[in-house]
Amino acid sequence: MKKNLGIIFILLMMILSGCTLFSTTDPDFSREKYDSWYEQNQYDEALKHVYERLEKYPKDPLLYNEKGYILINMEQYEESLEPLEKAIELDDELDSSYSNKALSLNRTNEYEKAIVAAQKAIDISDQEPEQFINMGNAHSMLERDEKALEYYDKALEIDDSAPYALYGKGISLYFLQEYEESIPYLEEYLAYYTNDTEALWYLVYSYDLLEEYSATIPYLDKIIELKPEQTLDALDYKGLMLTYNGDFQKAEDIYDNIIEEFPDEGIGYYGKGVALIQLGEIDQGLEELENAIELNEALKDTAYSDPLLSSIYNNETFIKLTEL
Template structure:
């Protein structure tokens, strides 16, 4: 009975797995082992691929291809010396086998010796029948070296070999983007489209370049062509929606985003953007509906929770805003954007201890904006925590030295603690930096501001020098 190639592969695989279960030993030719190993690698079953490689070499110890699979396993497990040892042995026997050069280049690449890797790939290129694969590997090595001009050149060579190689096309555009050569990218893509007028990927990339250049009408036209080329291209509809938002055409943007919901599982991005569009159109009920759908779809998307929180904050419904930001914090306690909002909302609700906790967490998570330090300080003043307020400001001063707003607050706090010498030092610093901000003392420390000595210092500073 004659078996088709697929049936033969399945038969070999079934026999191999049956052998593993029974501990019997079956004979397979080397090509069968290669197909079995390839199957396991493609399906991410590395342990079974290793077992098949070992058993294959036991039956066919001189098989170069099986030894190359063994090299691949060693490289995968970062056993580079072992891989190199086998490759050196194979090189002595088969100097014209391009795969030996490619795997040796892979070893050098793993060691960050990219120039050596490229040198070997150049040799592989001279003898290979599949130039596109080697050109792609060379492009990747240049990418690792951040040599984007050479990387771009080799990926372009790949695309010349195979115009369907979209990974090469994406890498070419990545290089153009990194080099900020957006007009050059458009010219290259237009040349490509002259030969491939219905390539949706190229139209999509043209649109993204125009979007970056803020040429929104041209971007819109490109995304329309992408959709004409493939009316199920979700990425093009999403990008088109973004452009329409920039053009303030919110109804059309909603329409474009909505198409994606029917093509595949709804994406949290599309649901969020639809909500934003409805909010711009002042259809607040539908905006909230889509924000809620967004967080139901992806509870880890912080932009969804922030959209709902900010919606209620703008409406001055601080209790609702607090409810949603607390839900968000329960999901992700390390999100600095959540804590910043938590602090501001509690401040509006005059819940100062909670607000202080929020600003403190914001700082602990790495938000060192001036506003955060000052807001926390003002709340500590409200709570009468003067020592903590000073410590907070001294930390802030490390990031913002010679800052009048910090110095005025330090002066006020030291006066509160009856440390007049330190207070005067900081008040004089503050006045020298910007006497217009003296109102900070008046607003935060009215009793301090009315002190005779403070008034004298302010007036003396404002006297014109003779």
């Protein structure tokens, strides 16, 4: 019998290449396997596995999409675009590739391009909240918050507990100056991501603008707990909120804490001075303001126009302190 070398050659190539002649996709692709790595933040392990599988299945769009998604999670947004484009080239109906591409483009500040990618994902499948969230995020970053709200609402119609849709809607409402309406969405988002200090700050700002000063305190305390590098700003804000709320003694205690922890920062002395003046201790308060201005001369301008100091605008010592 004559040997069919052609068949033997084909079979050999099938063995060496992982049968790519008949299969362009990885038969062992496991969504669960990757998800388990993501849950444990083992992105290097997941990326290593993708590279190994792509050597056998170099035309698998799912593997390229997964590579892009891993790079996104590693905050390598620019690098993620190449594998995502490859995934789209291999399968232009894979909605998650467009969705991931939109996410990366948002992170690289290419918002108009992100809108195009997000729209393509929506055109392919309009039953995933992520597509609408990506679209909302792009419009929000372009300061089109009313438009962004339309997409966040569509995402919430699909999944009324989608965290990033809740966050996006809360932020858009905030920038539309709908502070009271923004609060429930931001608070619901924080039920999922309790340690997101950016969301905590937006709640602080919202309650401040609504003049509900005492409501800011728990969020400021949480920021201080989570972000030591933001302690000075959060303590200063807390002291200010207590002052606005009429809790002058508590505010003085906060500023004493700042002076102890940050003795070279004028803001602690400034805040204490304001609190003392509100308590009627004018001379002592002015001494603290003088200490503040010696440490930070820019506080002279702050004091000059501070409404909390309006009661001493005509005080001779204060006038000398704030002379430009």
